[in-house]
């Protein structure tokens with residue numbers, strides 16, 4: 001049994017990493033389930049921006065997931081904090097648990113569910129990085145949301161559409177803009 005967390009900004013290969021870590025269990029004849037939040041999609045697939053895609057169950061809450069030995073949860077940041085209890089139960093039952101998602105939101109703030117998952121102390125924490133879309137260094141840990149050319153520093157709902165209204169950029173710490181405290 002293993003408990004792995006994969007975090008990072010957009011376009012850092014988190015979903016690819018999730019699939020790469022879960023897929024080998026198929027050869028061990030284990031029951032594998034990939035999970036996606038309903039908030040994100042109605043499609044029953046998880047798709048990496050880097051091209052891979054695989055079937056997934058779409059749920060509102062992790063409590064709806066059952067009958068598996070190995071689970072890969074994508075977009076954990078879109079689940080509610082209470083779902084961390086479900087993850088803790090899976091780990092205690094000896095399941096192989098892989099969780100991925102944005103570890104920081106567009107404001108550079110850790111979503112409550114992500115904080116709770118990290119407090120469960122995963123055996124392995126992988127923090128992916130992306131290429132900064134401003135200066136092109138391979139050191140982007142943040143996700144900037146822009147409307148037109150203007151960064152949006154606050155006031156957005158939890159889920160923003162992926163229909164072109166907003167632009168999502170991976171950015172390094174020098175290029176990432178956050179609201180002054």
Ligand SMILES: [Zn+2]
Pocket residue numbers: 132133134135136137171172173174175176
């Ligand atoms: Zn940069």
